[in-house]
Amino acid sequence: MADMNRVWRLRKRPVGVIGDDVLSFDQEPVPEPADGQFLMRMNYLSLDPTNRIWMSDMDQYMPPVGIGEAMRGVVCGTVVESKHPDFAQGDIVSGLGSWAEYQIGTPGMLNKMGPLGGVAVADAFGLFAVVGPTAYFGLMDLGTPKAGETVVVSAAAGAVGSIVGQIAKIQGCRAVGLAGSDAKCKWIVDELGFDAAINYKTEDVAAALKKACPNGIDIYFDNVGGDILDACFKQMNLFGRIPTCGLISQYNATAEVPGPKNYPMILMQRLKVQGFIVLDYAARYPEAITALGGWMQQGKLKFRVDMHEGLEHAVSTLRKLYTGENQGKLMVKVS
Amino acid sequence: MADMNRVWRLRKRPVGVIGDDVLSFDQEPVPEPADGQFLMRMNYLSLDPTNRIWMSDMDQYMPPVGIGEAMRGVVCGTVVESKHPDFAQGDIVSGLGSWAEYQIGTPGMLNKMGPLGGVAVADAFGLFAVVGPTAYFGLMDLGTPKAGETVVVSAAAGAVGSIVGQIAKIQGCRAVGLAGSDAKCKWIVDELGFDAAINYKTEDVAAALKKACPNGIDIYFDNVGGDILDACFKQMNLFGRIPTCGLISQYNATAEVPGPKNYPMILMQRLKVQGFIVLDYAARYPEAITALGGWMQQGKLKFRVDMHEGLEHAVSTLRKLYTGENQGKLMVKVS
Numbered sequence: 001m002a003d004m005n006r007v008w009r010l011r012k013r014p015v016g017v018i019g020d021d022v023l024s025f026d027q028e029p030v031p032e033p034a035d036g037q038f039l040m041r042m043n044y045l046s047l048d049p050t051n052r053i054w055m056s057d058m059d060q061y062m063p064p065v066g067i068g069e070a071m072r073g074v075v076c077g078t079v080v081e082s083k084h085p086d087f088a089q090g091d092i093v094s095g096l097g098s099w100a101e102y103q104i105g106t107p108g109m110l111n112k113m114g115p116l117g118g119v120a121v122a123d124a125f126g127l128f129a130v131v132g133p134t135a136y137f138g139l140m141d142l143g144t145p146k147a148g149e150t151v152v153v154s155a156a157a158g159a160v161g162s163i164v165g166q167i168a169k170i171q172g173c174r175a176v177g178l179a180g181s182d183a184k185c186k187w188i189v190d191e192l193g194f195d196a197a198i199n200y201k202t203e204d205v206a207a208a209l210k211k212a213c214p215n216g217i218d219i220y221f222d223n224v225g226g227d228i229l230d231a232c233f234k235q236m237n238l239f240g241r242i243p244t245c246g247l248i249s250q251y252n253a254t255a256e257v258p259g260p261k262n263y264p265m266i267l268m269q270r271l272k273v274q275g276f277i278v279l280d281y282a283a284r285y286p287e288a289i290t291a292l293g294g295w296m297q298q299g300k301l302k303f304r305v306d307m308h309e310g311l312e313h314a315v316s317t318l319r320k321l322y323t324g325e326n327q328g329k330l331m332v333k334v335s
Numbered sequence: 336m337a338d339m340n341r342v343w344r345l346r347k348r349p350v351g352v353i354g355d356d357v358l359s360f361d362q363e364p365v366p367e368p369a370d371g372q373f374l375m376r377m378n379y380l381s382l383d384p385t386n387r388i389w390m391s392d393m394d395q396y397m398p399p400v401g402i403g404e405a406m407r408g409v410v411c412g413t414v415v416e417s418k419h420p421d422f423a424q425g426d427i428v429s430g431l432g433s434w435a436e437y438q439i440g441t442p443g444m445l446n447k448m449g450p451l452g453g454v455a456v457a458d459a460f461g462l463f464a465v466v467g468p469t470a471y472f473g474l475m476d477l478g479t480p481k482a483g484e485t486v487v488v489s490a491a492a493g494a495v496g497s498i499v500g501q502i503a504k505i506q507g508c509r510a511v512g513l514a515g516s517d518a519k520c521k522w523i524v525d526e527l528g529f530d531a532a533i534n535y536k537t538e539d540v541a542a543a544l545k546k547a548c549p550n551g552i553d554i555y556f557d558n559v560g561g562d563i564l565d566a567c568f569k570q571m572n573l574f575g576r577i578p579t580c581g582l583i584s585q586y587n588a589t590a591e592v593p594g595p596k597n598y599p600m601i602l603m604q605r606l607k608v609q610g611f612i613v614l615d616y617a618a619r620y621p622e623a624i625t626a627l628g629g630w631m632q633q634g635k636l637k638f639r640v641d642m643h644e645g646l647e648h649a650v651s652t653l654r655k656l657y658t659g660e661n662q663g664k665l666m667v668k669v670s
């Protein structure tokens with residue numbers, strides 16, 4: 001074990017793209033676990049769109065990270081010292097922690113990972129910690145897909161979106177994805193089995209949606225908000241559902257973002273728009289993990305980790321999420 | 336029976352406030368019922384915010400009224416001639432019909448009113464045909480109020496809003512209403528039992544909401560959209576519900592109306608925003624009527640009809656809805 005720790009601390013609120021001065025990467029003493037705690041060394045750091053929200057002081061679903069505090073993140077690591085009876089050295093844990101090589105863990109925030117069934121730790125962490133349950137509960141619980149319906153998902157080559165489309169197919173739905181490059185569009189159709197893909201950067205989204213969804217949209221799984229949301233609003237079927245998982249198009253905004261002008265479609269088409277955060281479903285994680293793990297073993301669900309080495313590159317790696325440079329679950333491996 | 340009929344026909348799509356040239360009031364022969372139909376003479380015409388939607392060609396939940404067609408409306412009348420075995424001369428019927436003194440009725444669109452239990456026809460029609468079930472299903476089904484929660488309703492001195500607030504009180508909730516005059520505010524608090532009222536024309540709505548809702552808003556029953564919706568979004572509690580019943584603030588708009596800029600609160604607070612039209616609940620009307628009738632008999636529910644005489648004044652009477660001149664259920668009595 002090293003003597004010194006490496007910790008990313010929030011130094012200021014980001015304005016627009018996350019600048020190099022928003023966080024500092026500091027050398028600090030390794031913390032000491034008290035009774036009932038354990039010390040974890042991080043193996044993998046999950047990078048998620050919501051990280052940008054936590055850095056900001058916008059209205060949000062948890063308190064933002066305070067200035068000077070270690071950056072919050074979804075982490076996976078190994079217990080290196082334990083003063084808690086249920087945790088032993090060598091246990092693999094994951095959950096909500098910090099962007100720090102070493103950190104104090106307490107049960108509830110960091111929990112032992114269940115049996116992995118032959119899946120690599122990084123894949124199991126990537127799929128089961130956030131992304132898979134997010135896609136699963138958002139689509140199944142709020143979207144309530146029925147066979148034959150049309151499901152549209154934005155950021156479809158992203159970690160959550162790629163799973164949403166595949167679950168939609170498993171449910172017997174037509175799956176249509178929006179992504180930001182021809183390569184991503186090709187990937188979700190050819191490799192993941194989406195029925196159609198739309199490159200929202202080069203195509204007329206409204207016209208492309210009309211073509212890709214000849215029977216209208218029953219479920220729009222929203223990861224992005226903005227113009228794509230507005231275009232989908234216009235083509236929603238009666239009693240359609242819009243699980244609202246993210247609004248990444250506006251997280252980096254520096255000016256007030258206009259609301260969706262087609263909001264009245266909620267009334268006209270009797271839509272249900274519902275926001276959710278996967279943490280709300282903590283008690284039901286086993287249900288999602290059982291379903292996702294089963295589909296993976298049956299070869300029905302593919303999952304790609306976009307792994308980058310080096311905790312010191314966490315910020316520059318995170319920025320790829322907002323420019324769409326990643327493909328699959330973005331993660332950092334701690335060297 | 337008169338030889339000639341009087342019919343309001345749509346002549347053009349309204350732009351902004353409904354102009355005098357949007358509909359024409361025509362003398363026409365009284366129609367003849369065919370087998371399986373009956374002829375009804377109208378007693379009361381319900382005037383509802385949605386009338387303006389039906390006149391327009393905006394995206395909407397039913398086909399708009401065609402140019403040249405009789406204006407669509409919710410009507411109550413007496414059967415004067417019947418060629419349907421289930422309907423007899425003198426039966427009182429109500430439902431979806433036309434702005435016409437005489438009109439052809441068919442079961443399904445126009446149905447016999449149930450036992451009125453001593454309630455006057457105009458009150459029963461006003462409360463049970465549209466307004467009461469709208470308030471009941473919107474609040475109870477989509478809002479799912481729990482005792483101790485805070486319910487905010489806009490257009491609170493209007494027909495639906497005034498019922499929503501009273502049902503909220505019956506459910507043990509705190510009821511806060513927004514209305515457009517001090518007289519209306521006084522009425523909903525002093526007469527209807529709301530806990531607080533906000534005059535949105537003279538008060539700072541955000542500050543007034545903060546004061547009137549010290550524990551935040553659990554349910555915002557939206558009749559208006561626009562700035563009031565945006566202000567409520569900001570103060571919604573976790574897992575709050577926004578039954579979306581109307582967006583009257585924008586029905587008369589002549590330019591594109593911006594969407595609600597605080598839409599991201601749906602994600603942050605995990606809100607459920609759901610649109611509905613009372614016609615979706617047609618099969619469950621008896622449930623609403625039983626509940627509403629019971630509360631009325633117990634003196635827990637007050638209802639005010641704002642009756643105007645003369646079918647020839649239907650258009651000028653309807654305009655009162657959009658300027659907020661009415662107080663209670665706006666209706667026309669056919670002379």
